Amino acid sequence: MVIFDEELAALKEKILKMGLLVDAAVRDSIKSLVERDSGLAREVIRRDREINACDVGIDEEGVRLIALRQPKAHDLRFLITAMKITTDLERMGDLAEDIAERAIELNEEPPLKPYIDIPRMAGIARGMLVDVLDAFIRKDAAAAYDVIKRDDEVDGLTVQIFNELLFFMIQDPRATSRAVKITYLSKYLERIADHATNIAEMVVYMVEGKMIKHMKP
Amino acid sequence: MVIFDEELAALKEKILKMGLLVDAAVRDSIKSLVERDSGLAREVIRRDREINACDVGIDEEGVRLIALRQPKAHDLRFLITAMKITTDLERMGDLAEDIAERAIELNEEPPLKPYIDIPRMAGIARGMLVDVLDAFIRKDAAAAYDVIKRDDEVDGLTVQIFNELLFFMIQDPRATSRAVKITYLSKYLERIADHATNIAEMVVYMVEGKMIKHMKP
Numbered sequence: 001m002v003i004f005d006e007e008l009a010a011l012k013e014k015i016l017k018m019g020l021l022v023d024a025a026v027r028d029s030i031k032s033l034v035e036r037d038s039g040l041a042r043e044v045i046r047r048d049r050e051i052n053a054c055d056v057g058i059d060e061e062g063v064r065l066i067a068l069r070q071p072k073a074h075d076l077r078f079l080i081t082a083m084k085i086t087t088d089l090e091r092m093g094d095l096a097e098d099i100a101e102r103a104i105e106l107n108e109e110p111p112l113k114p115y116i117d118i119p120r121m122a123g124i125a126r127g128m129l130v131d132v133l134d135a136f137i138r139k140d141a142a143a144a145y146d147v148i149k150r151d152d153e154v155d156g157l158t159v160q161i162f163n164e165l166l167f168f169m170i171q172d173p174r175a176t177s178r179a180v181k182i183t184y185l186s187k188y189l190e191r192i193a194d195h196a197t198n199i200a201e202m203v204v205y206m207v208e209g210k211m212i213k214h215m216k217p
Numbered sequence: 218m219v220i221f222d223e224e225l226a227a228l229k230e231k232i233l234k235m236g237l238l239v240d241a242a243v244r245d246s247i248k249s250l251v252e253r254d255s256g257l258a259r260e261v262i263r264r265d266r267e268i269n270a271c272d273v274g275i276d277e278e279g280v281r282l283i284a285l286r287q288p289k290a291h292d293l294r295f296l297i298t299a300m301k302i303t304t305d306l307e308r309m310g311d312l313a314e315d316i317a318e319r320a321i322e323l324n325e326e327p328p329l330k331p332y333i334d335i336p337r338m339a340g341i342a343r344g345m346l347v348d349v350l351d352a353f354i355r356k357d358a359a360a361a362y363d364v365i366k367r368d369d370e371v372d373g374l375t376v377q378i379f380n381e382l383l384f385f386m387i388q389d390p391r392a393t394s395r396a397v398k399i400t401y402l403s404k405y406l407e408r409i410a411d412h413a414t415n416i417a418e419m420v421v422y423m424v425e426g427k428m429i430k431h432m433k434p
Contacts, residue, residue: 063297070287080280080300087301166394173387180383180397187404 004069008078011061012137015082015089018054019133022089023126025051025096026192030122033103033185034115041100041107051093058086081206085136088195092129095188095195102181102188112168112178121157121189124150128196136203144203147196154193161186221286225295228278229354232299232306235271236350239306240343242268242313243409247339250320250402251332258317258324268310275303298423302353305412309346312405312412319398319405329385329395338374338406341367345413353420361420364413371410378403 025044032041062083065071071079128147135143165179204210242261249258279300282288288296345364352360382396421427 063293066283066297067289067293072284076280076284080283080297083297084301084304087304162397166397169386169393169397170390173390176386176393177383180379180386180400183397184404187401 029096029099036107038104038107041103044100055090092195125193132199141207144200147200151197158190246313246316253324255321255324258320261317272307342410349416358424361417364417368414375407
C-alpha cells in the first residue's frame, strides 16, 4: 500500500512540525522571562492556537487512517502512539503558555535575581523534547531510553530551585510573591520534561511492543 | 457481534473500576492531610501500582480489540477514547500520590491553620471525576459539558488559596515552607480537575464526533 505509506509519512511530518512549534514556544517563553520581553510572551500565548490546531488535525487523521486502512500490529501501534503523543505535545504547549503568563507578571516587578537555573532546566527539557521527537521519527528505542534517564536531572533541579527560593522568601518577605512564581516556573518545566518522558515511554512501546511506563521504582 | 459487545462492556467496566480507584486515592490523600494520618498517605502511595496496572491492561486490550475486530466509526471512537481516558486517569493517580507525599511532609510540622479550602477543592474535583466517568459510561454529552463548566470554580479557588497563603508567608516567614507546600496541593487538585475536563472533552468527542478541546476562549 504505497498510498498508506505516504499517509503515514505525512502524519509523521505533522507530528514533527507540531513538536517544533512546541519547542519554539518553550524557548520563547523562557526568552521572554530572561529578557523581560512581555511582547514576546504575549506572542507565545497567541501562537498556542497553531499548536492546538495541529493536535486536532493529527487526531482526526489518525482516526481516519485506522478506520480506512485497518492497519495491523506495527502500523496500528504507530497510529495509536501518534495520537497519544499529540496529547502530550499539546499539554507541553499549554505549559509554555503558563510560563509566558508568569513571565508577564514577573516582568512587571523588579528582578529578584538573574535567572540561571530556570534557563538551564529549560535547556534540558527542550533537549529531551527534540531528542524524543527524533527517536519517534527514527523508531529508535535506545534514544528514547536515554531521554527517560535525563528526567532525574530535571527533578533534581526542581528541588534545588525550591530550596534556594525558600531562602529568599524567608530572608525578605517582600520577595515572596515573586519567589513563589519562580518555583511555579520550575514546576512547569518539570512537567514539560515529564511529558517528554511520557512520549519516550510510548516510543519504546511502539518500537518494542512493551509498556515500560510504570517500571520506575 | 455479540462477543465484541461483551468485550466492549468489559473494557468499560475496567475503566470504571480504574476511575473509582483514582477517586479513592484522591479522597484518602486529602483525608491523610486533614486527619494528619501519614500511614494512610503511605497507603495511597502504595496503592498507585494498582492504578498503573489498570492503565496497562486497558491500553493492551484496546489495541487488541482494534486489531482483531477492526471496528468502524462509533466503536473505533469509543476504543480510542478509552485509551486516551486511561492516560488521564493514570496521571490523576500520580497527582493523588503527590498530594500524599506533601501530606506526609506537612504532617511532620505543626499545622499552619485548619484545612478548609483544600478539602472543598478536592470535593469539587472528585465530583467532576465521578460525574465524567458516569457521562462516559452512559455516553451523555450534556453531563460532560456540565463537568467542563465546573472547572472554572476550581481555578477560582486556586487563585484564592494562593492569595491567602501569600498573606501568611509575608506575615510569618517561618510559615513559608509549609504555605508553599499547601499552594502545591491546590495546584495538584487544579490539575486533577483539568484531567477530568480533558476526559469530559473526549466524551463529547466520542458522542458527538467533534473535538471541543480547544474551543475555550
